[in-house]
Amino acid sequence: MPDRPGAGPIALSAGEPAGIGPEIAAQAWAALKGELAFFLIGDPSHLPGGTPTVLIDRPEAAVAAMAQGLPVLARDFGAPRVPGVANPVHAPHVVAAIREGVELVQTGRAAALTTNPIHKKALKDGADFAFPGHTEFLAHLAGVPEVVMMLACDALRVVPATIHIPLSEVPRHLTRAGLEATIRITHKALSDMGLPDPRIAVAGLNPHAGEGGAMGREEIEVIAPLLDDLRAEGMRIAGPLAADTMFHAGARAGYDVAICMYHDQALIPIKTLDFAGGVNVTLGLGFTRTSPDHGTAFDIAGQGIADPASLIAALRMARDLAG
């Protein structure tokens, strides 16, 4: 196994069984079995028929098992999988797998956590899941007040300063303290990743970055004063920039990460540029967590046509960040 000496296996939480998670986990094993070690925390009966699997009773066994089949820390999810149809019986087990993955990483038994996609509404309905996504749940489990969602591909890194909230609530949530925490966590994380003085581009909220107050005042009242203060500290920050012109190739060459004001402002450019290669990474947790950039894809689940590329990229990034 050409894994890094001393690096433990990566824990992969099952995600939503009715989605594409089981099939892309099996495909990721086939692609990565000679390259890195990971294990699935989930119900082996949910994997596609014929998937070579090795049931393991401890994470450490995954390294040797990889050559034979997908290592699975088997957990009974209580019901079979029906592709495209969420079963509320599964929901508490989906949440428990994430929780277990975090515990294994925090106790040093896994090197990093990669999460297969969850269906947020299915977890809310089936398990009273109180969090809008992994990011917020992981912050809760890690006991940290602020974390950052970053999506990265070869061409772009983006960070939404507000995440899973309705668009109508974005201006109210866009505070100086929140934006400052997002920028500082991102700056430190990129420095830790080997970019010691990252160039940060910050989008405005409004069209034309507010056009001097003619189209909104958040830039004048919240964003620009903060950026002035951070620049005075020595951070390399541009903005607030008009979001519509900061993602073409020439503009992207001028920064290492784009801080955006809301979910879609950040995620539309990266998913358009590289849906297959994009990886979601949570910054500020104190451990490594990555995820594919896509969701559960109920519309194609069970058909054998899901592309495992983003999960493969997420597992590779987890290995690289934890190594």
Ligand SMILES: NC(=O)C1=CN([C@@H]2O[C@H](COP(=O)(O)OP(=O)(O)OC[C@H]3O[C@@H](n4cnc5c(N)ncnc54)[C@H](O)[C@@H]3O)[C@@H](O)[C@H]2O)C=CC1
């Ligand atoms: N990290 C996570 O747990 C994430 C979870 N979600 C959740 O997933 C559910 C569905 O969300 P949607 O907005 O429909 O996004 P989605 O990413 O599941 O699907 C959007 C479109 O992309 C296609 N697609 C997605 N992944 C694909 C793959 N690997 N190969 C080929 N085609 C693929 C789907 O078939 C669909 O047409 C929601 O509950 C959402 O909250 C969404 C994003 C991330």
Ligand SMILES: NCC(=O)COP(=O)(O)O
């Ligand atoms: N659209 C990205 C997304 O929803 C991922 O959220 P999370 O579950 O990783 O927090």
